[in-house]
Amino acid sequence: MVTEAPATATKAPILEVRGLGVDFFVEGEWYPAAIDMDYEVRPGEVLGIVGESGSGKTQSSMSLIGLLPPNGRARGSAKLDGRELVGLTHKQLSRIRGKDVAVIFQEPMTALNPVYTVGFQIVETLRTHFDMGPSAARERAIELLRLVDIPDPERSVDKYPHQLSGGQRQRAMIAQALSCDPKLLIADEPTTALDVTVQAEILKLMRDLRSRIDSGIILITHDMGVVADLADRVLVMKDGRIVEQGTADDIFNRPQHPYTQQLLAAVPHLGVTVGGDAALAEAGAAAPIDGHAPATTAPRTGPEGGPEAGAEEYAMEARDLVIEYPGRGRIPPFRAVDGISMTIKRGEVVGLVGESGSGKTTVGRAVVGLLPVTEGSLRIGGRDMAGISADELRELRRHVSIVFQDPGSSLNPRLPIGQSIGEPLLLRKIARGAELNRRVEDLLDQVHLARSMRNRYPHELSGGQRQRVGIARALALNPKLLVADEPTSALDVSVQAKVLELFQELQREHGFACLFISHDLAVVEMLSSRIAVMHNGKLVEQGPRDQILRTPQDDYTRRLLAAVPVPNPEEQRIRRETRDRLLEEEARRLAAAAVAD
Amino acid sequence: MTLPNPNPSTAGTVAPDEIDEIEIGNSIENAIELKEVEGLSQGRIVLRRFLRHRGAMTAAFVLIAVVLLVTTSIGWGPIPGWWRWSPTEFDDVVNPGGSPTLSFEGGLTIGPHPFGQDNLGRDVFARVMRGTQQSLIVMVIVGLVATSIGIVMGAVSGFLRGRIDNVLMRFTDMIITIPVIMIGAILGRLVATQGATAVMLGLALSLVTWTSMARLVRAEFLSLREREFVDAARVAGASNSRIMFKHMLPNAVGVIIVNTTLLMASAILLETALSYLGFGIRAPNVSLGTLIAEYQTAFATRPWLFWWPGLFIVLIALCVNFIGDGLRDAFDPRQRRIPSKRSMDRAAERAARRQAAAASATATTEASGA
Numbered sequence: 016m017v018t019e020a021p022a023t024a025t026k027a028p029i030l031e032v033r034g035l036g037v038d039f040f041v042e043g044e045w046y047p048a049a050i051d052m053d054y055e056v057r058p059g060e061v062l063g064i065v066g067e068s069g070s071g072k073t074q075s076s077m078s079l080i081g082l083l084p085p086n087g088r089a090r091g092s093a094k095l096d097g098r099e100l101v102g103l104t105h106k107q108l109s110r111i112r113g114k115d116v117a118v119i120f121q122e123p124m125t126a127l128n129p130v131y132t133v134g135f136q137i138v139e140t141l142r143t144h145f146d147m148g149p150s151a152a153r154e155r156a157i158e159l160l161r162l163v164d165i166p167d168p169e170r171s172v173d174k175y176p177h178q179l180s181g182g183q184r185q186r187a188m189i190a191q192a193l194s195c196d197p198k199l200l201i202a203d204e205p206t207t208a209l210d211v212t213v214q215a216e217i218l219k220l221m222r223d224l225r226s227r228i229d230s231g232i233i234l235i236t237h238d239m240g241v242v243a244d245l246a247d248r249v250l251v252m253k254d255g256r257i258v259e260q261g262t263a264d265d266i267f268n269r270p271q272h273p274y275t276q277q278l279l280a281a282v283p284h285l286g287v288t289v290g291g292d293a294a295l296a297e298a299g300a301a302a303p304i305d306g307h308a309p310a311t312t313a314p315r316t317g318p319e320g321g322p323e324a325g326a327e328e329y330a331m332e333a334r335d336l337v338i339e340y341p342g343r344g345r346i347p348p349f350r351a352v353d354g355i356s357m358t359i360k361r362g363e364v365v366g367l368v369g370e371s372g373s374g375k376t377t378v379g380r381a382v383v384g385l386l387p388v389t390e391g392s393l394r395i396g397g398r399d400m401a402g403i404s405a406d407e408l409r410e411l412r413r414h415v416s417i418v419f420q421d422p423g424s425s426l427n428p429r430l431p432i433g434q435s436i437g438e439p440l441l442l443r444k445i446a447r448g449a450e451l452n453r454r455v456e457d458l459l460d461q462v463h464l465a466r467s468m469r470n471r472y473p474h475e476l477s478g479g480q481r482q483r484v485g486i487a488r489a490l491a492l493n494p495k496l497l498v499a500d501e502p503t504s505a506l507d508v509s510v511q512a513k514v515l516e517l518f519q520e521l522q523r524e525h526g527f528a529c530l531f532i533s534h535d536l537a538v539v540e541m542l543s544s545r546i547a548v549m550h551n552g553k554l555v556e557q558g559p560r561d562q563i564l565r566t567p568q569d570d571y572t573r574r575l576l577a578a579v580p581v582p583n584p585e586e587q588r589i590r591r592e593t594r595d596r597l598l599e600e601e602a603r604r605l606a607a608a609a610v611a612d
Numbered sequence: 613m614t615l616p617n618p619n620p621s622t623a624g625t626v627a628p629d630e631i632d633e634i635e636i637g638n639s640i641e642n643a644i645e646l647k648e649v650e651g652l653s654q655g656r657i658v659l660r661r662f663l664r665h666r667g668a669m670t671a672a673f674v675l676i677a678v679v680l681l682v683t684t685s686i687g688w689g690p691i692p693g694w695w696r697w698s699p700t701e702f703d704d705v706v707n708p709g710g711s712p713t714l715s716f717e718g719g720l721t722i723g724p725h726p727f728g729q730d731n732l733g734r735d736v737f738a739r740v741m742r743g744t745q746q747s748l749i750v751m752v753i754v755g756l757v758a759t760s761i762g763i764v765m766g767a768v769s770g771f772l773r774g775r776i777d778n779v780l781m782r783f784t785d786m787i788i789t790i791p792v793i794m795i796g797a798i799l800g801r802l803v804a805t806q807g808a809t810a811v812m813l814g815l816a817l818s819l820v821t822w823t824s825m826a827r828l829v830r831a832e833f834l835s836l837r838e839r840e841f842v843d844a845a846r847v848a849g850a851s852n853s854r855i856m857f858k859h860m861l862p863n864a865v866g867v868i869i870v871n872t873t874l875l876m877a878s879a880i881l882l883e884t885a886l887s888y889l890g891f892g893i894r895a896p897n898v899s900l901g902t903l904i905a906e907y908q909t910a911f912a913t914r915p916w917l918f919w920w921p922g923l924f925i926v927l928i929a930l931c932v933n934f935i936g937d938g939l940r941d942a943f944d945p946r947q948r949r950i951p952s953k954r955s956m957d958r959a960a961e962r963a964a965r966r967q968a969a970a971a972s973a974t975a976t977t978e979a980s981g982a
Binding site: 038088383412415417425429430438442443 | 840841843844847848849850854863962
């Protein structure tokens with residue numbers, strides 16, 4: 016499906032790719048990572064390349080500027096303004112890199128050199144490519160930083176990367192990429208490492224820039240929402256091939272290829288369960304700020320009357336829970352969780368949402384006793400975790416379990432997965448020998464893994480399979496409370512969909528209570544009956560799912576909701592506008608408050 | 613899953629098998645991934661990378677040959693030797709000055725004393741063999757004992773941290789500051805009459821050389837304990853010692869093996885140095901260091917008395933170092949071997965042929981489908 020929208024075809028393409036292929040040399044054979052790619056990018060156009068990890072989307076784009084690993088090679092043709100890029104020598108390429116083609120990398124912390132100031136790095140790029148004096152280059156650097164909306168550019172120019180926040184770092188990198196007015200800008204997952212609200216800001220910046228600079232942009236991402244937000248045209252890649260190509264409108268509303276349809280279907284879609292998209296989009300702006308709606312901001316903690324009865328009713332009960340990371344020497348202790356109160360009933364799934372650094376993972380780890388409680392109380396199954404002894408904790412861990420975020424790191428790479436799954440059973444002396452084997456096989460069946468896999472090592476499994484193993488291990492002792500700490504954030508969308516489905520199924524079967532931690536509101540929406548929102552260590556809001564998603568009370572919750580990109584261009588446009596309005600309103604309110612003071 | 617061609621150098625002439633074609637058609641990316649993992653355990657992968665390391669493999673063979681030669685020639689414990697002379701036996705000096713009977717003139721002639729004789733008529737070959745045996749004993753003992761001490765020290769302080777870590781690491785610092793020479797001198801004093809045996813010398817050296825291992829293992833454990841599988845094991849109910857030795861140690865094995873080999877290489881040099889100074893093994897017992905010390909006055913007149921022990925010292929230390937190097941490369945997953953241009957080109961040809969075949973195959977299926 017190569018449908019060229021005539022509107023975009025007004026200008027001559029800046030980049031013409033014909034028959035581009037990328038191969039990798041592995042164990043004495045060439046394996047293709049990208050095959051026969053044909054596409055073009057016009058000035059002022061954003062081309063989104065979507066695909067799952069390993070689909071060749073990054074490698075094919077990196078091959079344009081010769082940034083392949085040494086065992087890779089590129090074939091075919093890629094013409095930038097009529098000049099062939101494939102097969103250029105290193106020297107010729109380095110003249111093009113940075114000047115004609117610039118790259119925005121995924122992880123700004125690693126892509127910026129930590130020992131030089133941001134300004135120095137921009138100046139360096141400028142002076143490499145242009146004949147420019149140091150002071151002129153510095154002027155230009157400040158100008159660029161202003162262009163990307165970094166606050167106080169005159170001072171930020173002398174800051175080191177670690178002195179900037181994640182979003183600012185990404186802005187600085189964009190400034191560096193823009194420094195030589197590149198004809199082509201390759202943005203490789205520019206927002207993946209960022210929080211949802213920061214992501215929304217960066218996307219906004221990129222959208223603004225697109226109208227201000229006249230370069231072609233290749234946007235590489237796995238996030239359909241980001242594509243919907245930014246891209247004019249979309250390439251969908253699978254196993255190294257372009258399976259579908261068309262305008263954003265075509266791809267999202269009339270996907271032709273089954274894979275594209277499958278990909279779109281797999282994206283958890285915020286608002287599906289709750290109902291009307293429009294209602295959701297409006298939710299942020301329209302919700303009344305007065306406390307007229309059901310007062311859920313006051314957390315519905317256990318009834319004050321009967322703590323004894325409560326011990327039976329709740330799988331987890333936290334009251335004014337404080338968790339601190341101890342200080343070291345002169346560094347004061349860091350309060351990661353600051354006085355939260357929440358409960359989980361038996362058999363209930365509660366979603367805990369927040370940005371990175373909000374303390375949500377800390378709560379999860381405290382629940383399984385991996386972190387000590389500093390103040391307040393945290394009762395798990397009727398037992399207080401504050402000052403719990405090592406023996407009691409061991410006993411308690413029969414009933415609580417955790418699924419970790421990264422299945423690659425949470426399984427011991429040197430143990431076959433069967434042993435990993437069976438370990439809790441073995442250590443509790445519940446089963447051994449043949450009985451243990453039977454139980455492990457049972458667990459493998461439950462998470463839909465072949466029994467023969469038990470002798471495999473973690474690195475032989477795919478990400479989704481590994482996470483299934485993690486779930487099986489967590490379920491081995493039949494826990495009453497399960498903490499799921501972002502169990503799907505390291506997985507591809509389609510894999511994530513399957514794992515979530517499995518998770519729901521198991522929850523229904525076993526009926527365990529679950530604290531489901533995630534940064535992704537759409538995922539939480541699928542699973543939980545209640546949602547709690549954390550921000551800077553505090554619980555800003557909690558309540559039933561529908562109410563949180565439809566009539567959020569707290570400003571932060573509303574910002575969070577508005578920032579989630581939705582895989583649908585029109586809807587995303589509406590949401591974007593809502594969000595901008597929301598931010599403006601808030602700015603006005605803040606200004607008014609400042610005046611009032 | 614396709615099996616790797618066992619003999620890549622001839623693969624260029626072999627027609628690609630049919631399974632491959634189907635595989636390529638299905639999912640290429642998957643094939644790369646499978647190819648890279650392919651049901652191999654970590655150990656198998658490491659072994660394969662090690663076997664491909666030419667320097668290390670050569671070194672391993674040479675070392676094995678040396679060990680075999682040393683153990684069988686003059687015998688070792690219960691093993692009877694096939695060599696005529698023992699290290700302490702006297703014989704009439706065959707060649708003038710006792711120079712080696714080994715010669716390459718008119719073909720290879722070995723003669724009764726291929727490495728020569730010393731001024732008393734003792735066979736240098738037998739003495740060198742004996743010396744090498746002693747040195748190897750020291751090397752192995754240091755390899756075992758120092759490594760064990762280092763692992764336990766490092767693991768405990770890295771895993772438990774806090775006060776225990778502080779105490780153990782300051783103790784390690786203290787050991788580091790003790791000069792090895794001093795240990796040798798004390799040892800020499802303690803066993804002044806007899807000279808130390810190789811076992812004692814090995815043990816003494818172990819007591820001062822474990823420090824680097826402890827530091828490395830500690831660093832490794834400090835990073836490993838932050839990995840989530842450690843937390844997972846704890847939630848599963850594993851005790852500290854189980855976490856340390858069942859879960860973390862196997863993950864640190866790369867660092868340990870590499871460092872052990874390097875430690876062994878330095879142990880052999882240390883042993884010769886100490887023995888040379890008269891602090892280690894002493895006459896009548898023979899080690900490579902004592903051989904050199906004993907004959908140092910004859911340096912100008914009878915150089916072969918140095919050549920041979922020197923050659924064996926260099927040979928063993930070099931081999932062990934090479935093996936350590938190979939192991940380090942093998943354990944480092946980030947280090948990708950960059951294939952030679954030729955093998956890349958060959959594979960490209962092969963792939964082109966296969967692609968052509970696949971293209972024609974799809975063409976036929978499409979034609980039949982239509």
